[in-house]
Amino acid sequence: MTRVTRWAAILILLAPGWPAAAQTVRFEPAAGTPTFAVREPILRVKPGDTVETRTFSRPGDYYDPEVAGPWPGEVGPFHIEGAAPGDTLVVRILKLTPNRDIAISNVTPGGISAVAADSRTRMLNEDLPARRFVWRLDRERMVGILDLPHSASKRIELPLAPMLGRVAVAPAGEEAWGGLWPGNFGGNMDAADVREGTTVYLPVFHEGALFYFGDFHALQGDGEIAGSGLESTADVTFQFDLQKGKRIRWPRFEDATHIMVAGSVRPLGDAVRIAYVELIEWLVADYGFEKMEAYQVVSQAGVLRVANMVDPNYTVVAKFPKRSLPPPR
Numbered sequence: 001m002t003r004v005t006r007w008a009a010i011l012i013l014l015a016p017g018w019p020a021a022a023q024t025v026r027f028e029p030a031a032g033t034p035t036f037a038v039r040e041p042i043l044r045v046k047p048g049d050t051v052e053t054r055t056f057s058r059p060g061d062y063y064d065p066e067v068a069g070p071w072p073g074e075v076g077p078f079h080i081e082g083a084a085p086g087d088t089l090v091v092r093i094l095k096l097t098p099n100r101d102i103a104i105s106n107v108t109p110g111g112i113s114a115v116a117a118d119s120r121t122r123m124l125n126e127d128l129p130a131r132r133f134v135w136r137l138d139r140e141r142m143v144g145i146l147d148l149p150h151s152a153s154k155r156i157e158l159p160l161a162p163m164l165g166r167v168a169v170a171p172a173g174e175e176a177w178g179g180l181w182p183g184n185f186g187g188n189m190d191a192a193d194v195r196e197g198t199t200v201y202l203p204v205f206h207e208g209a210l211f212y213f214g215d216f217h218a219l220q221g222d223g224e225i226a227g228s229g230l231e232s233t234a235d236v237t238f239q240f241d242l243q244k245g246k247r248i249r250w251p252r253f254e255d256a257t258h259i260m261v262a263g264s265v266r267p268l269g270d271a272v273r274i275a276y277v278e279l280i281e282w283l284v285a286d287y288g289f290e291k292m293e294a295y296q297v298v299s300q301a302g303v304l305r306v307a308n309m310v311d312p313n314y315t316v317v318a319k320f321p322k323r324s325l326p327p328p329r
Helices: 266-287 291-301
Strands: 009-010 024-026 042-046 050-054 075-080 088-098 102-107 131-138 141-149 154-159 162-169 186-188 197-204 210-218 234-241 253-255 260-263 303-308 316-321
Touching: 042 316, 088 162, 088 210, 162 197, 186 234, 260 266, 266 291, 266 303, 266 316
Parallel strands: 009 234, 024 050, 042 075
Antiparallel strands: 009 088, 050 234, 075 210, 088 197, 088 234, 102 131, 131 141, 141 154, 162 186, 162 210, 197 253, 253 260, 260 316, 303 316
């Protein structure tokens, strides 16, 4: 593994009275976990620490259950010192790069899909056959390459857009959510906005926050309609911050151009409502907007991304342009 092929995401936690000195920790995950829940931490970090790690996969042909077994789950939890219920955990993704030369996208009969018939809703008149698409990743050019032997073009190249499908804290109370689920704790949101340069804000429900991450996609279109992005692996480095006493209800994102809220539920319309209502309340609480005026400007300048339409809960991301924001209060 070279520095050029490293993925990074850094977590730094800062609060009054905590020491300024920080250390860099290299953490090599030995296993994954299939649920988001309260469990014994696998790593404890202090404010300002840098954690360099990677997503977890078993040896063998990646994401091929016949070779490597079932999906290995997420890495975590990390205990963030000083995090308490009612705080907000801030996760800055500073760098994100694939560390493998292939990515897999599976189409599974009877499995998750946004357009094919499944056990929940009849949508197409024909069943789709099982297919396993193996994409080659040119990490120098940052493109994904797929041969199309049955199509006119015979081959396609797409620019990669690396992302983490799953970032989460342990859910409230004694809840344990399977790895496929997104919710107010984060989880399997499959939002392409969770990428290098994005800050993720997650509500804290337990001491230490108990942070999880995984499900690297080298590329994924909005909706993840086939139920699979370009599934691969990545090196990760996180930077954490902690907003003491600030409670949020749903995950928030921020990048160079937008502030965003993710709402996850079914039906899709309710996910839209959650995301937009939380975005409006963010403008009121932090940027000094009157509620009806925030409602008006979001109605005209808001941008909506359907992050996933295949998971047990759908995820929608509502965005507002930072160029239209006053300085935060």
